[in-house]
Amino acid sequence: MDLIAQYWPFVAGLMVTGVVSGIAAGLLGIGGGAIIVPALGTALSVMGYDSDVVQHVAVGTSLAIIIPTGIVSARSHYKRGALDVATLRLWVPFIVAGTFIGGLVAGFFSGDVLRVVFAVMAFLIAANIVFGFQTKVMGHLHGSAVTHRISASVVGFISALMGIGGGSLSVPTLVAFGASMHAAVGTSAAIGVAIAVSGTLGFVLSGWGVAGLPPLSLGYVNLVALALVAVLAALCAPLGAALAHRLNQQTLKYVFAGFLVLVGLNMVWKVLAG
Numbered sequence: 001m002d003l004i005a006q007y008w009p010f011v012a013g014l015m016v017t018g019v020v021s022g023i024a025a026g027l028l029g030i031g032g033g034a035i036i037v038p039a040l041g042t043a044l045s046v047m048g049y050d051s052d053v054v055q056h057v058a059v060g061t062s063l064a065i066i067i068p069t070g071i072v073s074a075r076s077h078y079k080r081g082a083l084d085v086a087t088l089r090l091w092v093p094f095i096v097a098g099t100f101i102g103g104l105v106a107g108f109f110s111g112d113v114l115r116v117v118f119a120v121m122a123f124l125i126a127a128n129i130v131f132g133f134q135t136k137v138m139g140h141l142h143g144s145a146v147t148h149r150i151s152a153s154v155v156g157f158i159s160a161l162m163g164i165g166g167g168s169l170s171v172p173t174l175v176a177f178g179a180s181m182h183a184a185v186g187t188s189a190a191i192g193v194a195i196a197v198s199g200t201l202g203f204v205l206s207g208w209g210v211a212g213l214p215p216l217s218l219g220y221v222n223l224v225a226l227a228l229v230a231v232l233a234a235l236c237a238p239l240g241a242a243l244a245h246r247l248n249q250q251t252l253k254y255v256f257a258g259f260l261v262l263v264g265l266n267m268v269w270k271v272l273a274g
Contacts, residue, residue: 013043014225018232021065025073025192025233026240028171028185028256033164034263036062036233037118040225041270044214053212055111059163060203060220061229063103066164066196069233070189076241077186084179084187090145091152091191095166096198098153102160103202107210107220109161115267118162122264125168129257148177155191160199166192168260181252185244 017039024035041058045051077083106114127133151173159166167188174184200221207219216223244252 011228013039014228015232018065018229019236021229022069022072022233022236023240023243024259025066025069025167025189026076026237026242027244028167028240028252028259033059033062033066033162034122034168034260036065036229037163038263038266038270040222040229047214049214050212052111053210055114056106056203056207056210056220057214057217057222059106059114059161060103060200060207061222061225062163063160063196063199063203064221064226065230065233066192067200068230069237070193070196072234073237073241074186074190074193076238077182077189080182080186080241080245082182082186082245083190084174084183087148087174087179087187088190090148091170092194094149094152095156095191096194098156099160099166099195099198100156100202102157103199104206106161106203107206112271114161114163115271117158119264119267119271121158121162122168122260122267125172126257126260126264128172129253129260152191156195156198159195160202163199164192164195166195168256171256182245185252189241 017036021033021035021039037058040061041054044054044057049057074083109117155166155169155173158169162168167185170188170191171181171184174187175181179187204219204221207213207217207221210220213220214222214224247255
């Protein structure tokens with residue numbers, strides 16, 4: 001009974017995280033990592049784990065959770081005709097390479113470095129969504145396969161360090177290249193699966209044998225959190241996808257931007273408080 005009393009808040013928190021991240025995955029075309037990473041990191045910190053290990057486990061586990069969530073979300077968007085298969089094929093090989101490298105090198109960075117990367121990128125992405133500077137800079141390059149490949153590699157690398165499915169980066173990039181918001185969200189959900197698979201492998205390898213990890217962890221991927229959050233997130237992703245197609249594109253953009261600002265502020269607070 002004492003063991004149950006000790007862990008039930010952690011389990012309950014993970015279940016709520018799964019529901020919210022699943023809806024976010026379908027709604028915004030993200031893997032839910034922007035919710036999972038801070039939520040899981042907070043839960044592990046409360047349980048007394050070292051701050052550096054906490055952030056790495058939160059990021060690595062988030063990537064693993066995104067795999068089933070992204071598959072369900074992408075399938076829902078595909079049924080609605082909002083998934084660009086040609087763009088997906090162009091992006092996947094390069095995004096896989098960038099993500100794998102990011103997952104491997106993440107082990108060399110401290111937890112606070114990963115938090116700062118997360119926060120800075122969240123603010124930049126939100127500003128880009130509101131002011132559209134990426135479209136002005138890259139819009140004329142939408143027909144260049146080389147630009148797509150370079151973008152995919154960069155998105156993959158940064159996504160691995162943030163522990164996200166890449167939607168925060170790939171959605172505005174695809175919009176800049178001329179895709180509609182709905183098509184960008186749907187295609188991004190599928191791209192997130194490739195990011196998650198490659199990034200998870202990188203975090204398993206970079207965290208293998210590291211001391212102080214939570215029980216039942218493979219490298220920086222915790223299997224307990226993976227099971228609890230992944231199931232609920234995958235079940236709830238279609239709800240978010242259905243909601244996304246009820247909103248107009250402008251509303252969806254501002255929801256996305258506001259969400260990222262809140263997440264970035266949360267990460268800044270964690271760094272300063274630490």
